Amino acid sequence: MAYNLEHAAILRRALHGLPGLTEQPMFGGLCFLSNGHMVAGLHKGGAMIRIGKDGHAEALRQPGVGQMLFTGRAMVGMIDISPELLADPARLLPLLQTAAAFVAALPSKKPAKARAKPAR
Numbered sequence: 001m002a003y004n005l006e007h008a009a010i011l012r013r014a015l016h017g018l019p020g021l022t023e024q025p026m027f028g029g030l031c032f033l034s035n036g037h038m039v040a041g042l043h044k045g046g047a048m049i050r051i052g053k054d055g056h057a058e059a060l061r062q063p064g065v066g067q068m069l070f071t072g073r074a075m076v077g078m079i080d081i082s083p084e085l086l087a088d089p090a091r092l093l094p095l096l097q098t099a100a101a102f103v104a105a106l107p108s109k110k111p112a113k114a115r116a117k118p119a120r
Contacts, residue, residue, distance in 0.1 A: 036109030
């Protein structure tokens with residue numbers, strides 16, 4: 001397991017009540033999905049949030065937020081957040097609310113048969 005269990009508990013609490021919330025292990029981390037769409041995830045160094053392209057530049061101006069890099073390339077619409085930001089609900093919750101609104105506007109997905117399970 002390449003993610004912090006305390007960080008997982010923080011995201012579970014913060015995302016509780018999101019429609020169709022599930023968790024799915026992915027790439028050695030843990031992803032949180034709403035109706036099949038990724039909202040946030042945990043990795044070895046902290047967490048990532050799917051903020052959407054429109055909110056990306058503004059989010060990057062906040063302390064503790066950085067580019068989400070995957071295989072060395074920036075993922076526009078995804079931000080990397082530090083463990084310090086993850087532990088600060090006043091700063092974390094607005095980012096998660098933006099992510100939830102972005103994901104809610106996406107077209108419906110068929111539920112994955114894979115390992116997704118309801119969030120605890």
